[in-house]
Amino acid sequence: MMIKGIKGVKDLLPEESPRWRFIEDKARHWATTFGFQEIRVPIFEVTTLFARSIGASTDIVEKEMYTFQDRDGTSLTLRPEGTAGTVRAYIEHNRAADPLPQKYFYFGPMFRHERPQAGRLRQFHQFGVESFGMADPRADVETIALLWQLLSDLTLPALTLEINNLGYTSDREAYRPTLVAYLRPLMEKLCVNCQRRIDTNPLRVLDCKVPDCKATTEAAPKLAESMSDKARTYFDAVLKGLDTLGILYHLNHRLVRGLDYYCLTTFEVTTTNLGAQNAVGAGGRYDGLVETLGGSPTPAVGFAVGIERISMMLPESQTPPPAGATTVYVAAFGDQGAPVGLTVLHDLRRAGVRAVVDFRSNTLKAHLRQADRLKCRYTLMIGDDEVTKGLALLRNMDTKGQSDIPLSAVVASIKPLILPS
């Protein structure tokens, strides 16, 4: 029986990895130019870290985590998202003591036990950023601007930025009873999930996509109406900042987000090109989380994007070109040619020239076929005749022009052709 990969866990094959590399490079580039620094945290943590940060009543914690016991019985969990671990590291290493702005970005696999479908996997990859310590609307603007800059630079199609104000915890606590009072009498019109949510997380009812739920919550009292002046002012400043930078957005008062730790600004970038899973990236402010996890009160804001989803949307024109133009194929054959070719191959590589060969090919014809398939611009042919003459034959695969090169000068002759000075 063949051993196969785990359901919802995919291999990234060489044909596709350049696309990922391209996305990663762009993400790293923009994150660093926005002043964020890379952090690498473990992909598994103590289970309580996620339970405490994401929220015990969320789907992620209730039924989607990969949790297992360590040998001493400690409950560990494969990270379902990146913020919790980053916050844990921030606290554990007392980064608050560093006077520099603590702005991090990360990249890596996340794990959620969900039913796979288009754009949804059990192991998926995120690029995310977290900006600690600044309770300033400009920090929100900066974070959203980075997200938007990255996605725009990748020329992803049909993007929409949706944004909402969740207010402070106290605002939501004040709003909650009025919302519950409104929903309770209408309970029968809501889906089963939402009936449960009235007690566990009533705000989530507003974000339900079931048409009946949407209809019944249409006339519900809005969070914005019971928002404190402080929260209102803050959010206005965020919007004003986005206006200033020319970043377009849609206000969406239903946008609640699935994770419990968000407050004030929440946002989500969606597209129409991804099937049912239409979120490319999302984030928000989470001022209470650091304290919840045992740190001192620290405001923070961040986002994460799904690499698979970006890759699905990445236009073909954005895929980096193959490296054939700067690759030499060394076609060495025959009893004397083959060993000489091995040396030449190594010399070229040591000189920084990308050089390849297919050792399975024994004839010149087979070598040239491989050189063609690899789209190499140059093929260096070395047979027994060339060896006795102390030469190699360099063929330009595009022009079919050929010229003799002394074996002793192969590297010197080829290097300027391949590597731009």
Add this chain to the structure above:
RNA sequence: GUGGGUGUAGCUCAGUUGGUUAGAGCGCCGGAUUGUGGAUCCGGAGGUCGCGGGUUCGAAACCCGUCAUCCACCCCA
């Protein structure tokens, strides 16, 4: 967790009301070209028909089960 679609060659897929040795295109290897790629022609290799039962003289096809995969619900990146 629920629902639907699909499983036949490396890939994309045909395969008639059940009938003998399971096909095509592309790809791959070789030859035409004794040392020159792509195009053309010729030849060749490659298959537990997802798996396990059942019905039948006979199953890739029909029935049951199972697994995988895709899509959707849900949820989210």
